[in-house]
Every structure is written in structure tokens, then in C-alpha cells.
Amino acid sequence: MVAELGHFALILAFVVAIVQMIVPLVGAQKGWRNWMAVADPAATLQFGLVALAFGALTYSFVVSDFSVRLVWLNSHSDKPMLYKVTGVWGNHEGSLLLWVLILTLFGACAAWFGQGLPERLRARVLAVQSSLAVAFMAFMIFTSNPFWRESFPPLNGQDLNPLLQDPGLAFHPPFLYLGYVGLSMTFSFAVAALIEGRVDAAWGRWVRPWTLAAWMFLTVGIALGSWWAYYELGWGGFWFWDPVENASFMPWLISAALLHSAIVVEKREALKAWTILLAILAFGFSLIGTFIVRSGVLTSVHAFANDPFTGTFILVILAIFMGGALTLFAMRADRMEAKGVFGTVSRESALVLNNILLAVSAFVVFIGTIWPLVSELAFDRVLSVGPPFFELAFTPFWVALALILPVGSILAWKRGRLDKDRRVLTALACFAVAVGALVWALQTGRTALGPVGVALGIWVIGGAGYDLIKRTGKSGLGRLFRLPRADWGKSVAHAGMGVTVIGVAALMAWETEDIRVAQVGDSYEVSGYEVTLVDVREQVRGPNFIATEADIAMAKDGRQVALLTPEKRIYPVAQMPTTEAAIANGFWRDLYVVIGDRQEAGGYAVRVYVKPFANWIWAGCIIMALGGILSLSDRRHRVAAGAPKMRAVPAE
């Protein structure tokens, strides 16, 4: 009964979405205010109905109603409650419902917080947003309905994939979706602006908080996924350049570019057409990601629903929205003439360079991702494009980006001069290079990756600090904490990027690994640590699994630093083994141990990894996201919402 209620609510939401897609749009065109006014309550209603549907599905999972097909396929009565709930989105249909829930949530937010927007623009934004909801609800109702019933309900479910039974599933997909779907908002703003035929500083100001929010969620979502892979997969890989990871990385890169170009629109009324194009492409890449995951066209470790029909449906959605938006763009782009002028050396130029590097690096990821498909179709040549390609082709862009970042961020708008800052920048660069050289000297016979990465990271972090200090101007450091939050946000986010760069470079360059067979009681050394296999217990029973547990002691200079308990689990229902690595997190290094099978000749396979700076990778991402939050909380964004007409002219 509850499932039917959810099903019904979903269909109602679909109808409301159709109304919201058409009525306000016509109203905005004809100038009928009462037609435009339909958008607001419709957006709220739509969200309420989808939330009801989502609640109904969650309820079915919680009470283990196995007559609902989806619950039967993805749940089990023995499963801990947390995973019963997260299991709702641990599958194709349920995750699609989550996607639509977030889509309508963003629409509703635009209605709730967009009171300062001009009436027409708001009506159009909400109508475009709703058209996306219509497409995805149709997709769900007609091809991937989560409320399907079984006529003969089985006694128990087939359990959720054991690897997904992890707190990571509770947070990673929702954050990632908030990011992906958040970009739909910028898409709607871009299309609405194209329909209006007008893009100005105010538009840049309205669209920026949405982009910032989406980018922030995407950052956190990607970081969580990477961290989850790190501790769950059993060997500590954090990025695989898999098509599906790339699919989340491309929108991130494009939205980072958009974030920066929207600043130029807001402050200087330049780069308008380019910004609109980025806004369309960012969401386009989100849709391509959806297509890759749910169609099975590309061989990915993340395959989801490998149903050709599902894939075709998404491809049609992609073609309609991208084709439509880009056609509109081609028709209207010439109306968006730039107003601001700027010199060759200026903040604007630096941001243009930033956009070039981010966009081209996204293009490199894109072509690497789809090349196997193109090569097979066009050249009849089956090949693979894997991590070695991406590491080689992608890294140079980020090196360049890190190099220009500190310089670009302190340049003045319009016409910049660097002579005053030259001394500080030179000193900073020398320091960064010196630390890099020191690191180079400390390590022997390894790649240049580590030193270069560390030097770049320090350069970026130092640059962010200098940027902030420079902002205080003549009034001294006392003003530091009275600076606008946007300034802090900018520096914090940039410093976060530096931290991540150091983490990635250090981990990839200096990780050590030891694989061997150890007897209980054995002791041996791995890069300075004394490893002892203290004890192994077999047949330990968990709620829905059976585990082999080991106690492994790690000591340094005769003092124990960690006692770790890695596990190897078997989930009887799913008939699948998993490893639970044990990790001692540290500021400078992670100790990562994994226990394996009992060997025929006695003893156990034991893997020990020492991973320097591992936590810096995700700490940097979190710092970047914090920077986003700081920026988002800046007074200017809040004031701007309520005062649409202010500052039509650039300040300088």
C-alpha cells in the first residue's frame, strides 16, 4: 500500500512538472503575471510529492517489504538498519529517484530563495528546471520504476552487495548527486538567460552561488568516493581513471572553470558567451556521466544497469537538452557583447588562462574516456586507455595551473602590475624550489614527481597566504579577520588545492609496499616500522558475515605506534568475500595493513603499506569545500539576492 502511495505521488509529481514546464514559460513570453506565478507553488509541490515517493520507497526498505521487487533484489532482513536505508540508493532505480529528489529540491530552492530575481527570469529558470524533471521522471516511470511489485513475494531478499555495506554509501552518492544535479541549476539559468537574450553582471551574481554550491558538493562527493575506495578496496588506490570516475571529474573541472569565469561576468561584464557555454557544458558532462554509468557502453568497473534501452533513453535526453541549449546558444550568443575592457596583464587575462587550462584538461579526460569507443567504431581498432595515458596527458595542465595560480590571484582587475609583488613572489618561488630540491636530495633514484609536487603545493599554499595578506592593504594585519568572507574563501580554497597536490604527489612517489607470507608471531621490518603478526582468529561471526581477523602490531624505534585489526569477510548470502583493511591514520603517513588467505604451507598472506601524506589528498578537498562554504556565506551573495538592481556597472 505504501509503495503504491509512493508510485502515485511520483506520477502526480510528473504531471505537476509538465504543468510547471509549460505554463510559466508561456506566461513569461506573453507577460502574464498569473501564469508566471504558477511556477513557485508548483516547484514546492513537485518537491513535496517526490519526497513522499522517496519516503515511501525508504519505508519499504526499512520494513523489508520483499513484495517490492527492488527491495527484494537489494536488501535482506539481517542487514543492519543503516544499510537498509542506504540500500535505497545503492541500485539503479533507487538512485534515480534520489537524483530526481535532488533535482526537484534545487528547483524548490530556486523558488524559495530566488525572491530577488526578476519575475520573468525566475519563471523561465523554474520552467527549464522543471523540463529536466519531466525528462527524468518519464525515464523513471517508463523504464526504471522503483515501485514494481512481485506477484509472489519471496521470504527474504538477495542482500545488498557487501562492498556497498559501508557508511561510505550513506554519504558519497548523495553528495555526488547534489553536485551533479546542482549543475542543472546553472544550466537552467543559462538557458533562461538565452531565452531572455540578456546576460549582465547581475546574472553572473545570481548564478555564482548555485555554481559554487554544486562545485562544493561535487568536490566533497568525489573526495568521499576516493577515500572510500582507498580504505575499502584493500590496496589503497585512490583514483583509477575509470570512465565513471572521469565522468564525475569532467563536470568538476568544467564547474571550476565556470566558477572563475562567472566572476569575470559579475565584476567586469566580459566573457559572457563563454560563461553561458560553460554553464551548458557543465551540466552536459553530468548527463554524459549518467549515460556512461547507466548504459554500459564503456567498459567500466562501475557498471550499473547495462540495459541498452536505458542507455538509449538517456542519450535521447542528452541530445534534446544539449542540442536545444547549444542551438539556442548559437542563435543568441552574438547578443552578449562584452562591456569591460582589460589589459594583457590583468586578473581577467589570468582567469582566461585558468579557464583554458581547466577546459582543455577536461577535454583531455573526455577524449581519453571515449577514445576506446571511437577507435573501435571508426578505426576498427580495439584498444584501452588507462591510467598511464591520463597521468601523462593530464598532469601537465595541473602543473601549469598550479604555477599561474598564485600570480593570477593577486593581479589587479583591468590592468595589473606585478613589479610591487615581484620580490615576494620570487622569494616564495625560491622557497618552494628549495624545499623541492631538499626533498629531491633526501630521496635517491626516484621520480621527479615527489619534489615537483611538493614545491608546487608550497607555491600554491604560500601564494594563497600572500594573497590574503595583500588584501589587508595598508591597514595592517589587524584587518585580516575583517576581510570579506569571499576573500577568505578564495584563499582557503586555493590553499586546499595546494594541500591536495602535495598529497597526491607524495603518495604516488613515496609509497612503500610489502607483500609476504607471515606466520603468527613473525616480526619483520617495512620501511622503518617493525611489523608483528600477533594473532589470527578465524570464523568470527558478524551480523551478516563471517570474518577472519588478525592483530598486527606496528612499532617504530621499539615503541608500539599502532595495533591494527584487519579483517577478511565472507558474506554468505551474496557469496562474496571482502577485505576490511586496517588503517592507522597519521598526519605524515598512513599505515595500511591487509590480511589475506591462509596459505597451504601455513601462515597468512599479509600486506603492509606505508602511505606518506595520504590524508592530505582528502584534507585538501575538504579545505577546498570549506573555502566554497566561506565564499557562499559572504554577505554579498545574500545581499545580492535581495537587491537585484544594485551595481549594474562594474565597480572599478
Add this chain to the structure above:
Amino acid sequence: MRGWLVALMLLAAPVWAVEPGEMLKDPALEERARELSKGLRCPVCRNESIDESNAELAADLRLLVRERLVAGDSDQEALDFIVGRYGEYVLLRPGLGGSALILWIAGPLALLAALALGWRVIRGRGGSPEEAALTPEEEARLRDLLKE
């Protein structure tokens, strides 16, 4: 787009990648074998290198790589041997030859094109950062204002 979700599901396997028994006694040779394995794709898996995979075929390939190295092959000879048997598909880093060249030069070419375009945007607008001249109406208005 599901991020790692389902990755984890299918990656389940890599847990037992390189087994202790497979490793070579000579650390230098073993190091080379590991490097080579990281660049070879497991043909029956989904986008995993043989170094990460625990499929039987991946284990066979790891042993094959080690056999060739022990037999005195150079890295390139060992790779050629495997590619000869399993096809180009197993190389995670495609060669430069033929159509794959497009893949390799696409990035640099796109960068050059973007830089050229960016330069035009900057120059086209930056010739003189001075504001554009005032229109006659604006001049008139300015005169009025100054008179007051």
C-alpha cells in the same frame, strides 16, 4: 556517475592481486615486473590492470611477465610478447602509431587552439584599456552636468 559505488562491487576481486608466491626473488627484477604489470590490462576484467586484478588470467599474465623477464627479455620485448599474444587491447597506455596518434595530439592541439583563441580575446579587447570614447549624447550630457 555512481562514483565508486559499483566499482567496489566489481573491483571486489583486486583484493588479492599479487600473491606472495608469485613474486621473484630478485628485487630489481620484481620491481620491473610490477611496473610492467601496472601498464597491462587484465583482458577478462573491467578496466583493471593485471597488477590489481585477482582473476586467474591476470595471475597467469603476471607469471608470464615474470617468466619473460627471468628469461632475459627487456621491458619492451616482454610487452611485445604479451601484445603479440593478447592484442593491443591489453596495453593501458596505447601506442603512438596510426589512429591512436589522434588521441595523443588532441590535447596539445586543443591547448594551442584555446591559447590562440584566448589571446585573440585578450588582445582584441586589450589593445587599449582606456574606456571607449563617449557618444555625442553622452558628451552633451557631460557638458550639461559640468555647467551646473
